[in-house]
Amino acid sequence: MSRDDSRQSGGNPGGKTGGKGGASYSERWGRQQPTKKRAPVKRTKRREPEAEISSRRGGNAQISRVDAQERLSSWKRHHRQMAIDSFRRMLKSPVASLMTWLVIAIALALPTGLYLFLNNAQLVSSNWDGAAQMSVYLKASVNDERGRDLTQELKLRQDVADAHFISQAQALEEFRTFSGFGDALKYLDDNPLPAVIVVRPAAASLGTSAVALQEHLMNQLKAMSDVDEVQLDLAWVKRLYSIMALGERAVTALALLLGVAVLLVVGNTIRLAIESRRQEIVVVKLVGGTNAFVRRPFLYTGIWYGLGGGVLAWLLINLALIWLAGPVHALASAYASDFELLGLGFTDSVLLLLCSTLLGWLGAWLAVGRHLGAIEPQ
Amino acid sequence: MIQFSNVFKRYENGHEALQNVSFHLPSGDMTFLTGHSGAGKSTLLKLMMRMEVATRGSVVIDGQQLSRLKPHHVPFLRRKIGVVFQDHQLLFDRTVFDNVALPLVIEGMDPREIGRRVRAALDKVGLLSKEKLSPIMLSGGEQQRVGIARAVVNKPPILLADEPTGNLDPQLSAEIMQLFRQFNAVGVTVMIATHDLELVQRMARRVMVLKDGAMIHDAPFKPQAATGGEG
Ligand SMILES: Nc1ncnc2c1ncn2[C@@H]1O[C@H](COP(=O)(O)OP(=O)(O)OP(=O)(O)O)[C@@H](O)[C@H]1O
Ligand SMILES: [Mg+2]
Numbered sequence: 001m002s003r004d005d006s007r008q009s010g011g012n013p014g015g016k017t018g019g020k021g022g023a024s025y026s027e028r029w030g031r032q033q034p035t036k037k038r039a040p041v042k043r044t045k046r047r048e049p050e051a052e053i054s055s056r057r058g059g060n061a062q063i064s065r066v067d068a069q070e071r072l073s074s075w076k077r078h079h080r081q082m083a084i085d086s087f088r089r090m091l092k093s094p095v096a097s098l099m100t101w102l103v104i105a106i107a108l109a110l111p112t113g114l115y116l117f118l119n120n121a122q123l124v125s126s127n128w129d130g131a132a133q134m135s136v137y138l139k140a141s142v143n144d145e146r147g148r149d150l151t152q153e154l155k156l157r158q159d160v161a162d163a164h165f166i167s168q169a170q171a172l173e174e175f176r177t178f179s180g181f182g183d184a185l186k187y188l189d190d191n192p193l194p195a196v197i198v199v200r201p202a203a204a205s206l207g208t209s210a211v212a213l214q215e216h217l218m219n220q221l222k223a224m225s226d227v228d229e230v231q232l233d234l235a236w237v238k239r240l241y242s243i244m245a246l247g248e249r250a251v252t253a254l255a256l257l258l259g260v261a262v263l264l265v266v267g268n269t270i271r272l273a274i275e276s277r278r279q280e281i282v283v284v285k286l287v288g289g290t291n292a293f294v295r296r297p298f299l300y301t302g303i304w305y306g307l308g309g310g311v312l313a314w315l316l317i318n319l320a321l322i323w324l325a326g327p328v329h330a331l332a333s334a335y336a337s338d339f340e341l342l343g344l345g346f347t348d349s350v351l352l353l354l355c356s357t358l359l360g361w362l363g364a365w366l367a368v369g370r371h372l373g374a375i376e377p378q
Numbered sequence: 379m380i381q382f383s384n385v386f387k388r389y390e391n392g393h394e395a396l397q398n399v400s401f402h403l404p405s406g407d408m409t410f411l412t413g414h415s416g417a418g419k420s421t422l423l424k425l426m427m428r429m430e431v432a433t434r435g436s437v438v439i440d441g442q443q444l445s446r447l448k449p450h451h452v453p454f455l456r457r458k459i460g461v462v463f464q465d466h467q468l469l470f471d472r473t474v475f476d477n478v479a480l481p482l483v484i485e486g487m488d489p490r491e492i493g494r495r496v497r498a499a500l501d502k503v504g505l506l507s508k509e510k511l512s513p514i515m516l517s518g519g520e521q522q523r524v525g526i527a528r529a530v531v532n533k534p535p536i537l538l539a540d541e542p543t544g545n546l547d548p549q550l551s552a553e554i555m556q557l558f559r560q561f562n563a564v565g566v567t568v569m570i571a572t573h574d575l576e577l578v579q580r581m582a583r584r585v586m587v588l589k590d591g592a593m594i595h596d597a598p599f600k601p602q603a604a605t606g607g608e609g
Contacts, residue, residue, distance in 0.1 A: 074486030283467050286427070287481040287528065288457035291450065377429050377467075 078296065086300040089273075090308075097308070100269050104309025107262050108356055109316040111255035112344070116317065118247050120342050125240055134214070136197040136221050137229040144168070147195045150226060154199060159217050162200040168193055194228060259359060266305050266363025267370075270298050274371045282377045291372070298368045299361060306360015310353040317344060379405040379536065379567045380426065385435035387421055387591075395421040397591040399435075403569065405535070408562040410578045411571040413588035419571035420464060422588070423538050426569075427459060428452050440535065457485065460529030460566075462539035466521050468513040474500070474524050475509040481532040499527040502557065519546045526554065530561060537561055539570045543577065551577060 090097040136154075138147055144167045151165040166174070171193040176185060199221070201214050214232060221230045274281070284294055321343050332339040344352065380403040387396035395418045403409055411419050424430040425437050428444055437444045440458060447455060460481075468477050475496055482492045500506045503523040505516075513521050522542060529537060539558065543551035555577060562568045572578065578585055587595035 070488075071486065074488070077489075078483075078486060280469055280471070283469055284480065284484065285453070286429075286456065286461065286463075286467060287484060288453045288455075289484045290453045293453075293484055377427075 082296045083300045086297045087304050090304055100305055101308040101312050103265050104262050105312030105316055107258040108313035111251055111258055113317055114251045134199040134230055134232045136199055136227055138195045138226055139228045142226045151197050159202050160199055161202045163197055166196045168195045262359045263363040266302050266360050267367040270302055270364045270367035271371050278375055281375045286377045295368050299364050302360040302364020303357055306357040310356025379403055381438040383436045386433045388433045395591050399593045401596055405567055406565050408568040409584040411586050417588040418591040420540055423540055428455055458534050459536045460534040462525045462529045462542045464540040466525045470512055470514045473510050477524055478528045478531050495531055499531040503527045519550055537566050537568045541572055543574055
């Protein structure tokens with residue numbers, strides 16, 4: 001690199017002025033020779049930095065000449081130090097840090113919780129969807145035998161998973177036992193209930209819409225001469241789907257908004273941190289600290305805020321799930337279902353922490369970009 | 379090492395802090411910069427640090443034209459220049475040791491090597507026993523010496539000092555000046571801005587005088603003084 005060349009041209013003032021003081025720069029400055037008593041293994045390891053330092057005699061800081069490995073290890077060391085240091089700083093003001101974490105956690109928990117809710121709703125509705133039954137009411141003129149034949153016919157259809165026949169008598173019996181109006185039926189001369197074939201449509205294969213398939217089946221059934229009426233609350237299913245699509249959009253919008261909120265919260269916290277460490281930044285810049293060096297502790301602070309907020313959000317969500325598990329179970333058993341709340345899986349949890357950390361880092365990065373440049377030594 | 383050519387510096391408020399200043403300071407030289415308060419001494423030093431940028435003219439440090447220096451190269455320029463600031467610029471939330479270690483930490487030096495270097499520098503300025511204290515517990519003179527230790531700890535080829543003896547009694551001032559002579563003796567290019575004319579006389583070195591931003595005097599040596607007496 002050309003910078004090196006220019007440095008070398010100015011190099012080694014100790015040599016040029018040897019006549020003045022006699023002693024070399026390093027001797028006068030008490031630089032110690034590599035300690036002899038070190039274990040041999042360590043000595044070979046230590047040699048590289050020593051060589052690098054002597055090559056900088058006279059102080060021509062030839063940074064680029066520093067052995068790449070040594071640079072990498074010092075870079076890693078500083079990262080480690082800054083990570084630990086910025087975490088310690090946070091713990092020094094625990095209340096303020098906890099409040100920031102909580103704000104971030106709430107902002108993250110809201111969309112994540114809604115996302116979970118939607119996931120669960122989808123799970124529930126997909127169960128309904130699969131079990132969507134059509135009641136095919138037969139005309140009064142159709143006798144039980146014809147009804148059974150028709151049921152067998154329907155069973156053979158590709159788009160029908162199952163069908164079973166409920167005769168007029170059976171329908172009346174069911175009504176008597178389940179409705180509680182059994183006594184009322186005594187006053188009727190005729191059986192008013194039609195015979196029904198309960199049809200369970202085949203599950204939609206991949207890529208086809210269950211709703212469209214069911215609609216098609218329903219139309220065909222309706223066209224049959226023996227069929228009086230077909231009932232399927234398709235409209236309801238459709239409505240549910242559009243509500244969920246809406247919900248998904250709402251969650252996305254909310255997540256975006258609250259993500260921006262997290263950025264702002266972290267950004268503002270970092271701005272205050274920068275302000276309180278102004279003098280330090282000035283001094284570091286004065287003695288040759290690069291922008292990356294100055295930025296590093298603040299970026300780590302942002303990362304810690306994000307990660308802490310993410311962990312707290314995870315805890316909040318799981319607490320809420322535990323809290324809701326009881327009532328959900330009670331509700332599910334009322335519907336004779338063994339449905340259980342779907343929690344944050346491993347992937348979702350990792351994704352949540354990753355996003356929160358990334359948001360923290362990004363917020364810090366934006367704040368640092370905006371405010372650090374303005375702090376220059378005067 | 380340091381070359382100023384027709385340098386002008388006008389501050390934003392319109393004040394002409396430096397006017398047509400030219401001089402050359404060869405590598406390994408030592409010079410004093412004097413002048414009344416407000417003459418532009420600190421401004422001149424700040425131009426070399428690239429804390430300020432010349433309005434006109436060129437400043438060349440170690441072969442680098444500062445007006446063409448990209449911002450991300452500025453830190454590396456500053457690592458070549460040890461500076462003792464008029465207002466110390468120490469950090470009070472950390473120990474004397476950590477203050478002095480800062481330039482080495484920034485360079486990414488091995489911690490064990492840092493320990494050795496920092497103690498050697500503190501030893502030079504006679505503050506080895508106070509390495510664990512905060513600078514706030516030190517006297518003005520001691521703080522000044524911490525600043526000196528920090529300026530030289532990474533062995534820069536250039537040393538700038540802005541009123542390094544401002545807070546010191548004559549005895550200590552003489553010792554600090556002796557220290558600067560030692561640095562110079564091992565090849566460091568030294569420039570000291572000071573009001574202390576008596577001290578300047580005794581040191582028998584090149585003297586530059588600023589007046590209202592103009593270089594009115596630049597004498598290589600004081601003829602009546604014995605040269606190299608203290609070396
Ligand atoms: N940032 C600034 N903005 C505007 N004017 C400034 C600024 N810094 C310095 N000046 C002006 O420039 C002139 C030179 O200032 P400088 O600090 O260089 O003087 P000095 O020789 O170091 O003085 P002293 O011996 O008191 O430290 C002064 O008149 C000062 O008011
Ligand atoms: Mg000044």
